[in-house]
Amino acid sequence: MRSALALLGKRQFFLLWGGQTVSALGDAMVITALTFAVLGMSDSPGSLGLVLTVMHVARTGSYLVGGVLGDRFSRRLVMIVSDSARMLTQAVAALLLITGQATLWWLVLLGAVYGGLAGLFRPSSAGLVAQVAEPGRLQEANALLGVSREVVTIAGPALAAVLVVTTGPGWVFAADAGTFAVGIAALSRMRLDELPIERGGGFWHDVSSGLREAFRHSWYRVSLSVQPLWNFANAVFTVLGPAIALHSLGGVLDWGLINTAGAAGAVVGGMLALKVVFRRPLVAASAGRLGLGVLLAAMAVPLSTGPVAAAALVSGLGWAVHDIAWMATVQRRIPGNAVSRAVSYEWTAGQLMTTAGFALAGPLSAAFGMSGVLLALAGLVTATSLLLPALPAVFSVKDG
Template sequence: MTSARTASRRPAWAGRNYTLLTAAAVITSLGSQGALIAAAFAVLEAGGDGGDVGLVAFARTLPLVLFLLIGGAVADRLPRHRVMVAANALNCLSQAAFAVLVLAGEAQLWQMMVLSALGGTGQAFFSPAAEGMLLSSVTSEQAGRAFAMFRMASTGASLTGAALGGALVAVIGPGWVLAVDAAAFALAGALRAFLDVSHIAPRPPGTGLLADLREGWREFTSRTWLWAIVVQFSLVNAMIVAADAVYGPQVARDHLGGAGPWGLALALYAAGNAAGALLMTRWRPRRTLLVGTLCVFPFALPSAALAVPAPIAVLCAAMFVSGLSIEVFGVSWMTALHQEIPEDKLSRVSAYDWFGSVSMVPIATALAGPAEAAVGRSAALWWCAGLTVAATAAVLCVRDVRNLTLRSKQVVKGAAEVGPGSADAEGSAGRLG
């Protein structure tokens, strides 16, 4: 009876896998948002500067770029949940070691870079598998609502995690926050181990890794809207990460009062995410990519607010609007992928998407410190804002981005259609998570 009552409180399309993955995403979002703040302040408390913060961020994103394509091919070949669990285990161990070093007061820059690189490697294998799980889980009629509900749950957890993370870093130090993140990865991995992927048809034998990658590349390059937006986000993501991961903590330390106010700003960003996801549960724009791309322009607002630097209230407002806009884009993007990409190629296409979207991030984080030294922090932040706007304006010139529309009746692509209310519905991570 307890099981029946629990099921009755879920939407009809939220099956067992979807529920497990949503719970796992909530847990990791609670931990990872605090860990982002903790890692930056661990570097600063160890005597590092903005350049060192950038190097640690670079160390995490470089293996993410290097291994994403392999991760996508592996996720389309092996059971996706096993890939996700293995990646979670690696993230757990690397964050636990990071926490021990910080708590012992012996963390050195090279050690933090190595451990961050291990975390990035885990993310490289996790992200394509997780996105493929979500995209293969629901019928297209419910896809937008399912993606929005998933993102609303995870970003609501991000809101709480950012607020608690900033406060805990200020009160008990970054080491304990990193330890909490390690425990969150362990628990999330345990939940994902119970996922059921029996409805996904096994890949036929005989093709190798390179053949899989070539097939994914052909699928990726055959759609102008797909590669154009990925190229756009190669620049946009680089600017966002440089502003938020490198410059943001320094602006907070020098002008806003430290980790607590910066955590509040990140919490307002997560609140915007939740509001955007709630909006997308009820709104299904017909020209989904056009609407989503127009919502990329507000991504530049936090960089501009940090460049001034604006008071914390103005920064929080900019973060909220940016968070709402990014969620509208994220759901629109996932809906378009679900409609257009065959199920057996989802993880490989997702890997090319992630690869392109983060390819410039290591360069941006590595150059953030030298750029600050060359032109000043404020000017560097204005460049972040300006390049975000320019890249978004350019992609609107692509006809397929403006004209791609949702079809009223669609089917799930793959071996068999899986009803969204069945026990085979699944969830995934967000594009910028």
Template sequence: MSIRTSLRTPGRRPEWAGRNYSLLTAAAVVTNLGSHGAHIAAVFAVLEAGGSVGDVGLVAAARTLPLVLFLLVGGALADRLPRHRVMVAANALNCVSQAAFAVLVLAGEPRLWQMLVLTALCGTGTAFFNPAAEGMLLSSVSGEHTNRAFALFRMAMSGAGIGGAALGGAMIAAVGPGWVLAVDAAAFAVAGVMRAFLDVSRTAERAPSGGLLSDLREGWVEVRTRPWLWSIVLQFSVVVAVVGVADAVYGPLVAQEKLGGAAPWGVALALFGVGTIAGAVLMMVWKPRRMLLVGTLCVFPLALPSAGLAVPLPVWGLCAAMFLAGAAIEVFGVNWMATMHQEIPEDKFSRVSAYDWFGSVSMLPLATALAGPAESAFGRTAALWGCASLVVVVTALVLLVPDVRRMTRRAAAPVAAGTPAPAGTRDGTSAPTAV
């Protein structure tokens, strides 16, 4: 459903890229440039303050834990309140927490508990921001160009992430991690101002709700009555966990011992990012009719990097595996967003997105904690093969769900914001009905 204004600048952007979509994309580029460098800066800030590898893990967990705790609440609030206000408030919290982190690092040696608290605040802002942002993006486009719009948005984010990581690394080497954190705070401030100008005047008024718990229950009904939705959410709770373990824990160790150190591993990670851009470019021109089937088939290549590390492949082979995995996950991502846009009522976008995000991150802390014991019990090679096998098995199970195989793309038609998606969607059958 579209909530974009009719104001367009001829010759400067395509007709389908309305004001809200353009602001959302530009703001996402700004924040991604800052945050990808800041993640690296936080690690070096801990280490320069005398922290251990375990302390680095604690700070990473402090960022992830609030996502698990507050994502569902954030999704309910974003469907209850104007989404752009939730986004701006979350950006303000991120700005303040990162600015305080920067001041502590620049002023001297920050204490671990201070870094934990500030990182947790930043993670809390992200928990409220993500469902609101995804709901706002899904609401900002309509018509036949949704695929292209989602692909361009994701390509812009991927490019900004690659550039932000490279710029952040260079800045850390040149001026230290404190200034990178300060740049991230400034990026949140700029992006928050941009998002304050989003136009929600055409958004249909929300019906009065029965309270926060009632909103959460309604969101859960939307998820559990759609087998394609809850099966893929469960699938990615496993996929994100094992891929995260392979990339964040086992990958650097294999690179250090077998591939020549951090530099080759950095190149492999960069090739994953390049692959995501290639996948987004492909999806700007390709609109597969069976969106979920194509998207789910493209999850299988995510097993390639883990398998490549298990062998291990030479650097060029690992880079090829990472590139293919990056391209494949982008094809899945665009088709997933197109499916959500088509199937989920506008007034429930953020709540459903919150359950999706929750499923994706919920098992990651546990998997990371079990990575060491799994290596001790089975060996690193067996653990990596286990990661690859889990990706293949859970993805194959999802293909057993009829809606995943049969769901088709409907011909797009402009509709008013807030209107629920039509029911007939899957080869003449009806969409699941919420109860």
């Protein structure tokens, strides 16, 4: 733990960590504000679903572009431009909401722009971590970023709810714009040596060359063939879980407790990654997904709220371990000028399967029942989580 916290004493990493933590707090707050803003205009869940879907699709569609930009230009500059544009987007949304001029279609448009810019930002962010932290400290760096992100994810909605009640949702958007200003200031103060860049191939050439580099690694190929299934299963749980909580558990409060337990588990998982070095990181990453299988099975029965919340805590812990161990492996083993593209392929595949999970959860549950779908997914998640580490390409990957 002391070694990990020493990273915060390094100026470049502290600027990155501090700026991204403040910005993540704004992101966590604004989703709550957006929910109340949309429902205040149209008392229809469909309207909120439209805004969130457009934002989600725009982010997914821009990951590949963000990966190419992150490997072909200064990642710090790409992040500054993205943050600056998102700051402007949130400022416009704040102005429209505060003055009463906002409409649903304005929020759909601004949500699409915001989502697309977020997709451009994330691959550069992952690549910049690999530039700032030494190879042997990447697990700790990702753990610190993950812990702070999960903490503000818990605190952000509660703070946003207070601001919405006391001042209105527009001021939460204004606060989010301010957090982007902090992130921009922190990135602007960083001083890094830029990586050598290959130029002149064109966008699709860059996409294909990055794919070739990433898929040259057998552990990447094998893992990426399985990971999107876990995204699909989690998305189905996100849709069916609230319905089961409403009809078979205690309703909204119980579902809130289950989600809070999952977020708390992610914090615990991040803290664990700060103290324990995963000598076989991909084994740890795969084992982490066993928690999702436990959660799916617990909700399928369903067990009472307490055991389901405990399963959610275990799932959140495992999810954090997976993300930290996997990201550190990609950053350590993929060449520096291809890292952003490598993570963009993973995120694009994962987000596409998440979208499929959202779309198919209803039809699948209508055909096989909610418990049947969750039990089947629990079996698939558990089987793949156990099978993946047994493969030589995955088991042979060691830290350092």
